[in-house]
Amino acid sequence: MRILADKHIPYINRLFGLHNIVKLCEGRSISNRDVKDVDILIVRSITQVNEILLNNSAIKFIGTVTSGIDHVDCNYLKDCGINFVYTPGSNAVAVVEYVFAALFWLASRDNFFLRDKVIGIVGVGNIGSLLNKRLCSFGVQTLLCDPPLEKLNTSESWKSFEKLVSEVDILTLHTPLIMEGYYPTWHMVDFDVLDALPDNSILINTCRGAVIDNSALLKILKNGKKLNVVLDVWESEPIVSVPLLSYVDLGTPHIAGYTIESKIRSIMRVYNEYCNFFGFSDLETENISVLGRSIIHDIQVKEKLDEILLNRLIKLIYNINYDDNMLRNFANVLGGFDRIRSCYASRREWSSLCVKTCVDCIYEMLIKLGFSVV
Ligand SMILES: NC(=O)C1=CN([C@@H]2O[C@H](COP(=O)(O)OP(=O)(O)OC[C@H]3O[C@@H](n4cnc5c(N)ncnc54)[C@H](O)[C@@H]3O)[C@@H](O)[C@H]2O)C=CC1
């Protein structure tokens, strides 16, 4: 069969090349002409998958190596009988660990402790629920907002979005981009919401840029609103608002989900779904262990695991400031945003750091936080 794939998805030839003819393209430039004689299409979030792309094509199977699917017209694919797979949760760990890195970067800069803050999580799915679990295991207070889930699961203590905004010190967004329907998220954070946030609170967006009205955010920051902002996603991607970037505390090029582990998880998920759909047997396991340990392991933890020590462990794995600097250096360069992302030296996840301790309570905490412990 003939496969067309985004050239920046890893392991495509290794996984699909044996049985198929594989063509690789820049994701943003894939066109209807490219898919004319193609059976299988494998994309990232930067390829709009809709009738314009697929009209008169013979495509049978489409995979996106993403959790978000706002770039896909799912109804059109269903109407055309095209089998569609995506990879929800594949990069949840990566995003959660990005949020921790951002929080600890701010905490050490502004000299506060996370345990003294209330963190509001909007969207409690794969990412939001894992973030909540890890924050709570580390003794950080959280409040949750997820109206669709609230309708299904009344056991949690949910907060309305309006109430959450006024009660939290830190607001972190983890919803899909939903333009319409009962719970739309497009511009969910608008000027009024931004104005209602307590002074000196922290706003983190790692879901989709347009969940925050970026023009309103720039306006209120220009007006002097005291707000600490972390943006990994931008309303005008791949163009980044340089004025907005100049006001945010941390700005990164949509890489919160970019760990080596998450990239392998997602392409393996698509590959296994492809094998199932076409009836092939050579299912690859999600062979993350092929990565082995990170370059730094066998760290001894003897003293209690406080925020300062956890921050030091995190920084062994990931320096978020580096990604912020990269974006600030290339935001003004034509194609810079996509270039940084496609050349990104994906980081490792905490589980790749092997920590040694003989203190039981530290052992349990490290396990709950996602580290490998011996
Ligand atoms: N920056 C990055 O690299 C990444 C960004 N993302 C983005 O993060 C989003 C969330 O990812 P997951 O947790 O895997 O998705 P998910 O689908 O598991 O969870 C999303 C949650 O949001 C809730 N939700 C929907 N509408 C809502 C509303 N109006 N208010 C509050 N909650 C609402 C849903 O009920 C669901 O529980 C993705 O859709 C994607 O857009 C995901 C991975 C990486």
Ligand SMILES: O=C(O)C(=O)[C@H](O)COP(=O)(O)O
């Ligand atoms: O999985 C998602 O949803 C994301 O936002 C991914 O991080 C998008 O990465 P690309 O598909 O744009 O490489």
